Amino acid sequence: MRTGAAIVGLLIAVALLSLVWTPHDPAAIDVAVRLAPASAAHWLGTDQLGRDVAAMLMAGARVSLGVSIAAIGGALLIGIPIGLLAAARGGWTDALLMRSADMLFAFPALLIAVLLAATLGPGAGNAALAIGLFNVPVFARVTRGAARSLWQRDFIAAARLAGRGPLAISAAHILPNILGTIAVQATIQLSLALIAEAGLSYVGLGVQPPAPSWGRMLEEGQTLLGIAPRLAILPGLAILIAVLGFSLLGDGLRDRLERR
Amino acid sequence: MSLLDLRNLSVDYSGRRALDDVTLAILPGEILGIVGASGSGKSTLALAAIGLLPDDAVVSGTVAFDGVPIDTLSERQRDARRGADIGLIFQDPAAALDPLMTIGAQVAEAIRAHHRISRRAVLGQAAETLARCGLDPDEAPPGRYPHQLSGGQRQRAAIAIAIAARPRLLIADEPATALDAVTQAHILALLRRLVAEEGMALVLISHDLALVAGVADRLAVMAEGRIVEQAPTAALLANPASEYARTLIAAATADIGRHIDGDDGSSPARGGGARSASEGYRPIEGATPLLHPCGLRPPLAGKDFEGRSVPETLLEADRLSFAYPGLGPAVSDASFTIPRGAIVALIGASGSGKTSLLRLILGLATPRTGEVRIGGRSLTHAKGRSLRDLRVQVQGVFQHPRASFDPRWRVRDIIAEPLALRDQAEPGLIERAVARVGLAPHLLDRLPHQLSGGERQRVAIARAIVIEPKLVVLDEATSALDPISHAAIFALIARLADEQGIAFLIATHDLVMMRGFADRLIVMEAGRIVEQGATAQLLVDPTHPSLRALIAATPALAFDLVPGAVAS
Numbered sequence: 001m002r003t004g005a006a007i008v009g010l011l012i013a014v015a016l017l018s019l020v021w022t023p024h025d026p027a028a029i030d031v032a033v034r035l036a037p038a039s040a041a042h043w044l045g046t047d048q049l050g051r052d053v054a055a056m057l058m059a060g061a062r063v064s065l066g067v068s069i070a071a072i073g074g075a076l077l078i079g080i081p082i083g084l085l086a087a088a089r090g091g092w093t094d095a096l097l098m099r100s101a102d103m104l105f106a107f108p109a110l111l112i113a114v115l116l117a118a119t120l121g122p123g124a125g126n127a128a129l130a131i132g133l134f135n136v137p138v139f140a141r142v143t144r145g146a147a148r149s150l151w152q153r154d155f156i157a158a159a160r161l162a163g164r165g166p167l168a169i170s171a172a173h174i175l176p177n178i179l180g181t182i183a184v185q186a187t188i189q190l191s192l193a194l195i196a197e198a199g200l201s202y203v204g205l206g207v208q209p210p211a212p213s214w215g216r217m218l219e220e221g222q223t224l225l226g227i228a229p230r231l232a233i234l235p236g237l238a239i240l241i242a243v244l245g246f247s248l249l250g251d252g253l254r255d256r257l258e259r260r
Numbered sequence: 261m262s263l264l265d266l267r268n269l270s271v272d273y274s275g276r277r278a279l280d281d282v283t284l285a286i287l288p289g290e291i292l293g294i295v296g297a298s299g300s301g302k303s304t305l306a307l308a309a310i311g312l313l314p315d316d317a318v319v320s321g322t323v324a325f326d327g328v329p330i331d332t333l334s335e336r337q338r339d340a341r342r343g344a345d346i347g348l349i350f351q352d353p354a355a356a357l358d359p360l361m362t363i364g365a366q367v368a369e370a371i372r373a374h375h376r377i378s379r380r381a382v383l384g385q386a387a388e389t390l391a392r393c394g395l396d397p398d399e400a401p402p403g404r405y406p407h408q409l410s411g412g413q414r415q416r417a418a419i420a421i422a423i424a425a426r427p428r429l430l431i432a433d434e435p436a437t438a439l440d441a442v443t444q445a446h447i448l449a450l451l452r453r454l455v456a457e458e459g460m461a462l463v464l465i466s467h468d469l470a471l472v473a474g475v476a477d478r479l480a481v482m483a484e485g486r487i488v489e490q491a492p493t494a495a496l497l498a499n500p501a502s503e504y505a506r507t508l509i510a511a512a513t514a515d516i517g518r519h520i521d522g523d524d525g526s527s528p529a530r531g532g533g534a535r536s537a538s539e540g541y542r543p544i545e546g547a548t549p550l551l552h553p554c555g556l557r558p559p560l561a562g563k564d565f566e567g568r569s570v571p572e573t574l575l576e577a578d579r580l581s582f583a584y585p586g587l588g589p590a591v592s593d594a595s596f597t598i599p600r601g602a603i604v605a606l607i608g609a610s611g612s613g614k615t616s617l618l619r620l621i622l623g624l625a626t627p628r629t630g631e632v633r634i635g636g637r638s639l640t641h642a643k644g645r646s647l648r649d650l651r652v653q654v655q656g657v658f659q660h661p662r663a664s665f666d667p668r669w670r671v672r673d674i675i676a677e678p679l680a681l682r683d684q685a686e687p688g689l690i691e692r693a694v695a696r697v698g699l700a701p702h703l704l705d706r707l708p709h710q711l712s713g714g715e716r717q718r719v720a721i722a723r724a725i726v727i728e729p730k731l732v733v734l735d736e737a738t739s740a741l742d743p744i745s746h747a748a749i750f751a752l753i754a755r756l757a758d759e760q761g762i763a764f765l766i767a768t769h770d771l772v773m774m775r776g777f778a779d780r781l782i783v784m785e786a787g788r789i790v791e792q793g794a795t796a797q798l799l800v801d802p803t804h805p806s807l808r809a810l811i812a813a814t815p816a817l818a819f820d821l822v823p824g825a826v827a828s
Contacts, residue, residue, distance in 0.1 A: 153663060154659075154660065154664035155663065155664050155665050155666045157619075157622075157624050157658065157664070158656070158664045158665075158677070158723070159666075159677060161622060161624070161654075161655055161656055162677040162678040162679075162680055163648045163651050163678070163680055163681040164677075173666050176666075177666065177667070177668060
């Protein structure tokens with residue numbers, strides 16, 4: 001839990017820092033120092049165009065985290081109300097909403113994202129949209145499941161006796177009691193979204209050059225794997241650490257919430 | 261030599277003392293009853309006796325089984341002892357049974373864990389053990405899964421697992437608390453028979469003094485982690501030395517409407533159905549304030565529940581039927597009325613449809629046929645504005661108060677929630693409700709888990725009366741409480757009925773309590789109302805076998821109900 005929170009915190013700090021400061025301009029090409037090894041001037045060396053790898057990783061964190069958080073945030077905003085509605089109404093409303101969610105689930109998520117990003121055109125915004133889309137049913141389902149079991153509880157019956165309608169009950173009793181469950185799911189989905197973003201960038205459907213991204217750094221680096229393996233290893237490591245951080249955070253949150 | 265020997269045993273959980281210097285010995289073949297209020301350390305004692313305390317418990321003192329201190333044993337050796345030497349029975353059999361295994365397989369597993377025996381032979385032995393625990397192979401064969409059994413059958417299966425390896429000591433922690441009176445009597449009779457047959461010792465832990473006293477040879481009374489008194493059962497009941505034991509005995513006997521006769525040594529609280537009718541009826545002397553001298557609450561002014569004049573009707577249930585999808589009918593064709601200000605008891609075994617009927621009355625479920633009318637207006641078909649107007653009149657108290665509170669809400673907000681039904685709530689209503697139920701005002705800022713069982717029940721009742729309804733519906737509202745809190749809650753209900761004119765509909769399987777308390781009885785069996793009428797009359801002259809069985813299983817009543825004994 002602590003480790004996860006520390007990793008995620010550090011990544012966010014680095015991403016924020018990159019808004020105001022990076023050791024070099026991550027887009028600045030300087031062919032004179034191309035493929036330089038790590039040094040005091042270039043902490044992690046430079047790539048085949050002489051761009052500073054450390055700066056690119058920092059700026060890439062901003063893109064990777066930004067796209068993932070925007071995608072999951074959007075999915076939460078849409079998925080939670082759908083789930084609450086399905087649980088509160090039951091019957092055919094529930095059936096309709098959940099079968100629609102099943103339909104979205106039936107497609108391989110990344111394939112949909114690739115398809116969508118390809119149709120809408122590449123770019124950070126569209127990548128976030130594509131990743132967010134297949135996360136909506138995830139949160140709708142989690143919310144609905146947790147809410148359904150709460151609706152059977154006596155304190156909901158007590159609220160009904162107090163004359164509260166389904167909407168008021170959902171807001172006052174259901175949502176606060178399932179936020180923990182949703183938070184755990186959100187961290188897990190964040191780590192998946194991070195991989196999805198890297199994947200989209202890798203195939204060229206994510207953020208466009210010159211803006212750096214971990215996925216595209218990986219793609220560009222792999223052609224030089226024999227000459228400068230660190231160009232592929234470093235962004236790969238960044239993705240790995242970020243995913244690990246979110247997963248640890250999610251696990252820790254779950255343990256802490258379940259112990260209560 | 262004693263079988264289990266606890267010496268100066270103390271247990272602390274992160275600074276909170278759960279057991280305080282307990283010294284206790286259990287002899288082979290003896291039945292020891294441990295009685296105390298909830299939170300007195302009874303369960304901690306049971307866990308300590310078998311070395312199953314959680315890791316964060318700080319233990320001092322010694323626990324020795326058969327002369328061997330258990331803290332000298334390795335975890336493996338302790339595992340071997342559990343089950344082989346000591347069997348355990350818990351309050352909730354559903355939690356003790358594996359839902360995905362047949363009961364036969366679970367008993368077989370318990371046998372094989374401690375005895376080398378062939379796969380084939382063990383199944384026969386398991387079937388025999390189940391039969392010995394009263395599970396008829398025709399009604400509940402070993403191939404059944406726990407969910408296919410009734411509550412009583414499940415507890416029998418759990419007992420079969422506990423005795424499978426033929427332990428020398430059986431520890432039963434509230435083994436019958438979750439069961440209705442008839443099943444409770446059967447389970448205790450079974451435990452007593454098994455102990456006699458097997459020569460086992462039994463530690464019977466319960467908050468219910470009457471229940472334990474009927475079975476135990478010796479009693480230990482616990483309060484706040486300490487054993488305040490231990491003595492042979494008859495001696496302790498006749499001459500309680502400690503103030504606390506006296507209070508407990510008084511509370512248990514207040515339940516049955518009479519006080520203890522200190523001189524004859526036998527206690528009316530003694531359960532087990534052993535009392536014969538020839539002991540006759542003794543009138544109540546010095547009855548508790550809860551009870552009217554004739555055992556009934558005084559009739560309300562100008563009203564009479566004996567049928568001579570019909571009091572004003574508050575609620576009418578008209579031919580209600582209800583079924584859960586895919587299951588048989590839960591309520592069939594139930595009709596009754598509740599007069600204003602009356603206390604009506606809904607009696608029936610668990611599973612007889614009491615809770616379903618109450619949910620219909622509260623308008624939480626919609627009946628398949630029939631309707632509920634409050635003051636002549638249909639609750640069943642009410643919507644929106646008129647539904648809110650009817651809800652103001654009927655409020656409910658649920659079976660488990662803690663489950664009926666949002667765990668994140670503070671007591672003040674919980675009690676205030678129904679005030680939303682009023683367009684403009686007068687100030688001070690919360691304070692008034694809190695004062696009426698006798699709740700300390702500083703508890704208003706607590707969260708539900710920071711309250712004791714009795715306090716929670718008072719909060720639940722405060723929430724039900726805060727908008728000053730005309731009817732409060734209670735579902736087994738005191739079954740989880742110790743006798744002292746239990747009697748206090750009923751005294752509170754009686755006061756609210758008398759002073760505020762609130763009518764109560766109380767679902768319960770506690771006939772004893774209702775005898776001196778309810779104006780009318782409604783008896784349910786298998787979803788049907790099989791009998792209803794004035795309490796005094798029904799108890800003296802029950803016609804339906806279901807009510808007869810219930811009266812026979814209730815020790816204090818069987819003793820009472822020599823025909824004509826109760827003035828009607």
